[in-house]
Amino acid sequence: MAERPGLFTRWNQARRADGLALRRALPDRLLPLLVAAMTVLAALALAGATGAQILSARWSNGAASMLTIQVPDPDTPTTTAGTTTHLTRSDAVLAALADSPGASRVHRLDKAELGALLAPWLGQDHDFALTLPAIIELHMAAGTQTDATALARRLAAIAPGTLVERNAEWGERLGRLADSLHSCALLAVAIVAGIAVVLIAATTRAGLAARRLPIELIHAMGATDGYIAGRFARRTALLAFIGGLAGSGLALPILVLLSRVAAPFAAATPAPTPASSADWTMLAHTLLATLPTPLVATLLALAPAAALIGWLTTQATVRAWLRNLP
Amino acid sequence: MIRLRDVGFRYDAAGASGASAPVALRQISFEVPQGGFRWLLGPSGAGKSSLLRLLALTARPTSGTLEILGSSVAQARRAALARLRRRIGVVHQDFRLLPDLPVFDNIALPLRLQHRPEDEVRDEVHSILDWVGLASRATARPPQLSGGEQQRVAIARAVIHRPALLLADEPTNALDEYQANRLMELFRDLSGLGTTILVATHNDALIRRYPAHELELAQGRLLRDG
Incomplete structure (x- = not known):
């Protein structure tokens, strides 16, 4: 019996010639563009969430744990x-x-x-x-x-x-405000993710409609739902990942700017302004260091998250569509 | 083998459902043993294509029981149906070739869906291209081929994976007599190797040249099985 080919070989064979022609079904311009825009919005919302969380922690642990005493x-x-x-x-x-x-x-x-x-x-x-x-x-x-x-x-x-002023009350109020801002930011992220899901599903359905005949044919020849859904999902995940990377790149300078503005409130040290264009390379490393660690991690996770959302949405959309076939 | 018991099929046409949907097949019952060959006869609209669709598992019976290659279609899960479909070859009346793919890749489809190694795919496809006389057209796309050439590609694609069940709807329509006879010889060889074959045709001369068991349909009913 012939040895089963490796995963990459099988993927490459299928990519080349199963007639799905995914480049035409899922064009490589619109989807990455839309995902990039969604990623920028998500990055801004997540920056808001991270900022609110930092402020909340600072106000709760800083001002709230301090008493001010006036001695006339x-x-x-x-x-x-x-x-x-x-x-x-x-x-x-x-x-x-x-x-x-x-x-x-x-x-x-x-x-x-x-x-x-x-x-x-x-x-x-x-x-x-x-x-x-x-x-x-x-x-x-x-x-x-x-x-x-x-x-x-x-x-x-x-x-x-002598007067004793308790700051905890203000700290708690500010903490509650920061928590509300944090929740709003997370809600915004959820809405952006929801819109991304709807967009990807709509794009996938358009792709399925465009390639209906080849899909029906290879389905009739024994292609499983998993195979067809996997082919579409890999393509969408790749395009969403590219869009996510582009969106993260676009969001980075905005986030650094916001981080510099917010530094006094978060007690962080703002990044130095470059003295010349030669300093920009070194500054790129400094910029990431300027951002709060959770935000950097979130920013790095945006492209993989976009790819995952794309993959899952496409899998679900294609499998639901294939249910119409016997 | 294939076995049908009181199989009915009703098209779920747009706007028509339930009792108002057009009936294509009524209470069809017959069996074909492994390696059996059947001519499927009847005038246009008799239900031949609908029956082939059911047997190709691209439609489900609306009543009765259908057993294909030892599996009951009604009880089979989707993955099991996909595995069954990989053991079936179909020659469509309208060929259904993928216009974007070269002839080589159209023929290779069943093997690639079975994840056969690419070396094996290449050997098998070149071998059958020689047999159907299209070795020089391997890189052509279907729209560049004549009707007869397209039909030969469709036949090559249907048999390349040596299916356990072969269904052919008017497979000699666009072929000359020489090619039609070669095709019938191929069908005879495959049948001898255990492939169950059903061929729908209006070609009386061919039926006379290759007499075999006949299934005759009319108005969705099986009139003759013998």
Whole structure:
């Protein structure tokens, strides 16, 4: 008995001469173009999803785990039971905060930091006539629950008038907003994928209609549904992969630009602007490094995902169509 | 072998269904043993082509039971039907050659669908091209061939994989007497090797030259089996 030929040989034989003429059934221009456009849209939506996820994590783990304490008259000595001590009010509060359970970092804003904070309202001049309150940031360790009311009571006993502002509430609100944006972005990706499925199915059905006679003939000669569906699906997957690659390439500069704009919010370092055209080659590597890792992975996965969607959609479409044959 | 029991077939024409659809075959019953040869006779519209369609598994009976090469068609899964079809050769009245493919590739189709090695395909196709006298037309496309040449290509394609069941609808229509006689000799050889053969024809001279068991149809009914 003759040895069964290898997979590639069988594929090549079939590709050459089974009469399906898939180049005519599924032209190589329209489908890659449509898939490229869908890929760009998907890449943008996924960038939005990734950005929202990063912001959500940052706001939840950063701002939400921080308390801001205002100490009026920070340089005035504290008094205990009517007796003046050598500690200033701010030093006393700092000492109390350092002993707080779960405190990971206590930082008093210096004059420059205060100036920067107030610059939008008071300008760049840092010589204030009024004595400003001390602003202290209390960073809590991850997972630590802080009773802000109890802390405020304790600090007020040490330095009356001290205010404790809990940032977690804002952090949670911002986190919920980011989560909503993330969900919307994923919904957009799902819609884009759905449109891609409809487009590929329509293109495949047009191809089937165009090659109806050869399909019926080789079906009558014993070609299985799997063989015919596989031939169409491989062609669609290839065209979708090419479209996916083109779309990813088009989306890359847009995503890098967005990444640079969003860097301050995500605390990332923006990529350097090239000094000359000679730097562009090196910049290409830097650009990918600039993007968040999940986004790079997603971008690299877009073309294979497009090919998979194309393959699965075509398989389903062709097999459903072949059900009309006996 | 093939076996039919009360087989009926109704075309599911556009807009017609159920009782209003045109009936092509009614209560057809006969058997052909392995290696048997049958002439399929009857006037145009008698149901010969419909019967060949059922036997070629390109249509399903609407009633009765049909057994092809030992398998019941009604109970067979799609993959099993595909395997059965690969054991059947069909010469269509209108040839049904693929105009995009050269003669060589048209004839090679059944072998390639069986995933035969390409060397074997090449040898088999060249051998049968010699036999049908078209060795010099291997690279031509069907529209470039005469009617007789196209019919010889269709015959070559139907027999190249040595089918267990061969169905031919007016296979000598476009052939001269010499070619028709050679074809009948081929059918006789294949039958001797175990291929079951049904040939639909109006060619009385051919039937007289090659007398065999006859199945005669009229208005979708089997009038004679003998």
